Amino acid sequence: MTVQQNDNLLAVRQRKYLAKDFNSLRKNLLEYARQYYPDRIRDFSESSFGGLILDFAAYVGDNMSYYLDHQYGELHPTTAVESINIQRLLNAANVPITGASPAIVPITVYIQVPAATINGIVQPDPTTLPIVKANSTFVATNAVVFNLIEDIDFSSKRTDGSLFASVKIGAKNTSGTIQTFILAYSGLCISGFETTETFTVGPTFIPYNQYTLSNSNVSEIISVNDALGNIYYHVDALTNDVVYVNVLNTAGDNDLVPNVIKVVPAPYRYITSTDLTNRSTTMTFGAGNAESLQNDIIPDPSSFAITLPYRTTFSRIPVNPQQLLQTSTLGIAAANTTYSITYRYGGGLSHNVDANNINIARSINMTFPGNPPAAVAGKIRSGVEVNNTINAAGGEDAPTTDDLKALIPSVTNSQERIVTRPDLLARVYTIPSNFGRVFRAAVRNNPHNPLATQLFIISRNTQNQLITSPDTLKTNLVKYLNPYRMISDAVDVLDARVIDLTFSFSVLIDPSLNSAVVLQNVLTQLQTYFDIGNFHIDQPIVIDTLRNTIYQIPGIMSINQIVFKNITGTVNNRTYSNLRYDPASNTKRGVMFPPPGGIFEVRYPDVDIIAQPSA
Amino acid sequence: MGSYSFKSSGTTAADTTANKLNVTPVPIGPTTPLSLGNSDLLTMTTDMGTALADNLRNLILTNWGERLGFYDFGANLRPLMTNLVSQDDFDSSAISNIRNAVQRWMPYIDLQSFVSHHRTQAPTSGVAAIQLVVTYNIPSLNITGKQLQVTLYAI
Numbered sequence: 001m002t003v004q005q006n007d008n009l010l011a012v013r014q015r016k017y018l019a020k021d022f023n024s025l026r027k028n029l030l031e032y033a034r035q036y037y038p039d040r041i042r043d044f045s046e047s048s049f050g051g052l053i054l055d056f057a058a059y060v061g062d063n064m065s066y067y068l069d070h071q072y073g074e075l076h077p078t079t080a081v082e083s084i085n086i087q088r089l090l091n092a093a094n095v096p097i098t099g100a101s102p103a104i105v106p107i108t109v110y111i112q113v114p115a116a117t118i119n120g121i122v123q124p125d126p127t128t129l130p131i132v133k134a135n136s137t138f139v140a141t142n143a144v145v146f147n148l149i150e151d152i153d154f155s156s157k158r159t160d161g162s163l164f165a166s167v168k169i170g171a172k173n174t175s176g177t178i179q180t181f182i183l184a185y186s187g188l189c190i191s192g193f194e195t196t197e198t199f200t201v202g203p204t205f206i207p208y209n210q211y212t213l214s215n216s217n218v219s220e221i222i223s224v225n226d227a228l229g230n231i232y233y234h235v236d237a238l239t240n241d242v243v244y245v246n247v248l249n250t251a252g253d254n255d256l257v258p259n260v261i262k263v264v265p266a267p268y269r270y271i272t273s274t275d276l277t278n279r280s281t282t283m284t285f286g287a288g289n290a291e292s293l294q295n296d297i298i299p300d301p302s303s304f305a306i307t308l309p310y311r312t313t314f315s316r317i318p319v320n321p322q323q324l325l326q327t328s329t330l331g332i333a334a335a336n337t338t339y340s341i342t343y344r345y346g347g348g349l350s351h352n353v354d355a356n357n358i359n360i361a362r363s364i365n366m367t368f369p370g371n372p373p374a375a376v377a378g379k380i381r382s383g384v385e386v387n388n389t390i391n392a393a394g395g396e397d398a399p400t401t402d403d404l405k406a407l408i409p410s411v412t413n414s415q416e417r418i419v420t421r422p423d424l425l426a427r428v429y430t431i432p433s434n435f436g437r438v439f440r441a442a443v444r445n446n447p448h449n450p451l452a453t454q455l456f457i458i459s460r461n462t463q464n465q466l467i468t469s470p471d472t473l474k475t476n477l478v479k480y481l482n483p484y485r486m487i488s489d490a491v492d493v494l495d496a497r498v499i500d501l502t503f504s505f506s507v508l509i510d511p512s513l514n515s516a517v518v519l520q521n522v523l524t525q526l527q528t529y530f531d532i533g534n535f536h537i538d539q540p541i542v543i544d545t546l547r548n549t550i551y552q553i554p555g556i557m558s559i560n561q562i563v564f565k566n567i568t569g570t571v572n573n574r575t576y577s578n579l580r581y582d583p584a585s586n587t588k589r590g591v592m593f594p595p596p597g598g599i600f601e602v603r604y605p606d607v608d609i610i611a612q613p614s615a
Numbered sequence: 616m617g618s619y620s621f622k623s624s625g626t627t628a629a630d631t632t633a634n635k636l637n638v639t640p641v642p643i644g645p646t647t648p649l650s651l652g653n654s655d656l657l658t659m660t661t662d663m664g665t666a667l668a669d670n671l672r673n674l675i676l677t678n679w680g681e682r683l684g685f686y687d688f689g690a691n692l693r694p695l696m697t698n699l700v701s702q703d704d705f706d707s708s709a710i711s712n713i714r715n716a717v718q719r720w721m722p723y724i725d726l727q728s729f730v731s732h733h734r735t736q737a738p739t740s741g742v743a744a745i746q747l748v749v750t751y752n753i754p755s756l757n758i759t760g761k762q763l764q765v766t767l768y769a770i
């Protein structure tokens with residue numbers, strides 16, 4: 001066997017594969033020719049024809065080597081240089097190619113409305129309170145246009161019946177009677193321009209039809225409709241057949257959760273891609289023919305078979321793949337219609353205008369649900385003033401190619417699914433705020449089910465106190481997390497257990513100092529310590545840290561006593577959690593532990609932190 | 616009569632001739648212009664003097680930029696032919712170019728003399744031509760006084 005292998009080796013002409021550049025390739029070729037063709041040609045000097053042939057071969061090898069290196073480099077984002085390849089790598093890594101970003105700023109709209117006396121109370125006439133509709137536009141001093149993206153309803157009220165809008169007295173007559181009120185209400189605005197483009201689709205259906213929008217730096221495609229009334233939804237991939245729509249929450253918890261997630265089927269859908277070089281946006285519509293799919297909800301499988309004319313025997317029925325592609329699997333699109341695409345574009349650092357620089361109302365779309373007289377409505381409309389009390393923020397120039405390339409590793413690592421606990425927490429905390437906001441979340445193993453995870457969540461109210469997360473938020477959360485969840489995993493969404501505590505302590509204070517001032521300083525420091533923003537679910541309290549906090553206050557000579565007590569139910573009209581908890585039995589080695597999924601809270605710091613000087 | 620040992624009998628002249636190997640000269644390189652050969656694919660030079668003469672002729676006829684990989688290969692005489700009429704010192708420029716090219720690419724050739732003359736007969740192609748005759752030695756091969764004649768056409 002060994003002899004045979006040696007014979008095989010001898011039969012192979014030895015080649016060297018290490019040469020990559022012109023000189024080394026020429027050198028190796030020269031050695032090869034001299035070794036294997038000494039009786040055929042001997043003159044390989046530069047001035048000879050043999051040298052010319054060597055140069056040709058080395059030149060070709062050098063070129064191939066260069067392009068091999070080049071193409072290999074194009075496979076990796078850090079070494080790729082060609083725009084088209086960088087774009088492919090970005091797309092493969094799911095890095096969104098974006099243009100310039102618009103700025104966002106709340107703009108306050110001021111109106112002056114007549115006063116009316118209702119039930120003996122002088123107040124803004126409710127019939128004259130308008131709604132400033134979304135898409136109203138305002139202009140900054142540097143000519144950047146801002147679009148209102150939400151309705152401003154001046155008649156909206158809190159649960160106590162007061163207006164959300166801030167109300168100030170406007171004009172009075174000579175007798176001092178209030179004639180008008182000035183109302184101010186803020187609405188979120190986004191910079192850039194909004195436009196609508198139409199694309200005419202011919203009678204012949206074209207799968208994956210593409211249209212490129214004429215403006216670059218598109219920040220948002222607001223709506224896509226066709227002349228037949230179909231609504232097209234933007235999806236991440238054409239295989240996604242549902243979208244999540246936020247609808248107004250009409251339940252009692254709508255002050256905490258303004259919107260509800262609704263799952264909407266999206267048979268008409270499209271994806272977008274942005275060109276790296278000119279940041280123009282191209283829309284790709286589905287592959288299914290709406291015309292052919294309207295007839296049968298479930299298509300007839302036999303229609304996919306290719307007919308077999310002139311044959312009486314066959315082994316397998318061949319299937320026409322073109323027909324299969326026209327199913328609704330990858331979305332459907334209509335032919336012989338006109339697409340109407342409304343989108344927003346433009347942005348950049350220049351859109352981050354300073355405060356008090358947006359003062360011009362370019363177009364105000366205002367409605368009056370109370371149907372006041374036209375003269376009154378006209379006067380209110382003409383008297384509108386606007387202002388931005390804070391700087392606009394969020395405007396960014398388009399990220400450079402290098403910026404986008406730098407995102408590839410992180411985006412690749414953060415998969416579009418929940419695998420680890422941080423993945424789950426990241427998804428919980430990044431739920432859009434209009435679906436409710438989780439204040440704290442924690443993940444624990446389910447002791448009864450190894451495939452399940454317990455997710456404890458808690459929210460807080462406007463008084464900065466912990467409250468049980470509303471059911472609507474949990475429902476939204478479940479729908480939001482579901483697409484990211486692996487099929488075999490289960491997530492139990494549970495309420496975190498709130499342990500309300502009172503904290504009392506006695507300290508010895510330096511007699512040369514004012515004890516009341518020292519105690520007040522201690523209380524202030526402890527209120528900061530017990531601020532709920534500093535606590536997480538499952539976070540213990542280290543007693544010595546508390547002691548250290550107290551000792552940091554000048555004038556404290558010693559701490560005589562520190563006592564935690566659990567407080568529950570309703571005490572002096574203060575409502576606490578109903579969870580009972582024994583601090584003493586749960587304190588080990590100077591650390592007080594909450595129960596699983598529990599979070600400590602000093603709910604009313606003004607009264608629940610009790611200090612007293614030692615006698 | 617004598618006494619001979621078989622060991623000292625040797626071989627006869629006839630035997631030597633009969634067994635004489637038919638030695639084929641080893642090809643050095645293809646001649647230019649390329650042409651089909653009899654025994655090889657191309658006609659090949661078999662002596663070094665002819666091969667170097669062929670190389671020298673190619674060197675003189677090559678202009679800069681024509682040789683792949685070596686931009687400055689060649690005597691680069693074509694630029695001199697573009698303004699042949701107005702140029703008084705064609706000979707000195709051509710000699711300089713040829714000498715520099717030979718020193719750079721064929722330093723083993725010892726240039727001796729250079730003669731140029733306009734072609735006397737009427738040009739059949741309608742352009743003027745200059746014939747160059749270069750006399751050279753190749754000391755390492757003991758070749759002396761060899762001449763090379765090339766014809767250059769005005770552009």
